[in-house]
Amino acid sequence: MNILIIGAGAVGVSVARELLKSEHSISIVDKKPSAMRISSASDADWHLADACEVPALREAGAAEADIIVCATGDDKVNLVVSLLAKTEFGIARTIARVNNPRNEWLFTDAWGVDVTVSTPRIMASLVEDAVSDGSLTQVMRFHRSGASLWQVSVSADAPVVGSAISDIELPSGVAINAIIRDGVPLTADADLIVDVDDQVLLIDGGDDVDMSALKSYFRPRPAPAQDAEGEAAVDSEGSR
Known part of the structure; x- marks a missing residue:
């Protein structure tokens, strides 16, 4: 070319x-x-x-x-x-x-x-990748179609860890494009299992797609809420 x-x-x-x-x-x-x-x-x-x-x-x-x-x-x-x-x-x-x-x-x-490559976005992506907190970063935008390419690192104990690509319920208009594991790009086959520290590349279908719903997929699961009354009951029984 x-x-x-x-x-x-x-x-x-x-x-x-x-x-x-x-x-x-x-x-x-x-x-x-x-x-x-x-x-x-x-x-x-x-x-x-x-x-x-x-x-x-x-x-x-x-x-x-x-x-x-x-x-x-x-x-x-x-x-x-x-x-x-x-x-x-x-x-x-x-x-x-x-x-x-x-x-x-x-x-x-x-x-x-047609295609925008944002140097600040890429740098931010690299920083967030180093932090590996499951934050989604828009890496590239395709203006002709309105689609965007996103990158996210899979945190330890994230809900998607151990799931096959086909089992991840993505929002309508969003697809996993590829996974980079240990520096090696992998095709996002339906039976590919997501692992900790995977770099996931996603593509959305345009401006109407809500990517915020995906944040919880790649971040660690929140710690279970403690039942203050239950703890009080245990303490009370233990003191008898």
Whole structure:
């Protein structure tokens, strides 16, 4: 596939390297001369240009691109380029990086964005993963369909531990997409048993899905409430 990457920073170059391993055709655009570290992804085509300008995008091969990845550290640039990619070149798939969570609401199909990758959300996901308290984290949003990808770590003594995928009663419109166990991705087959510390990836069907109901699935079961009267009765009998 022909993939155009905007931004030659750490994120853009890392994405380029991974995609080059899969033998995709990669072009990288950045307007900063200092970013032209061609040796960091030598098999890519590099372009020193302002991606917010249509001629620069055309020169970089936008007309032939199947996917564009807007990976700069500037949300304004990522939005503008996403819009140009759709309106000027009709690129089928636009993926945009969000740097400031306050700007996330702008990254919709109105601006030509198909998929949003939120750096703050991913970082939050990693932190919550380390805590492993069963908190759900939205990792990615697909604006064309309205669906979202969620991640959660299974806490010890969570209700889903020991359950098969098929036995977990998920809300309508929610599906378990995959499970990562000890760093290995597993297909969410119906008979797969959920275990402690599994990383569960779920996908929802859109804005109408209530994900809050899932929180209790992955968190530890609450301690049983103590019966104050029962305790008093035992103490009373024990003192006789």
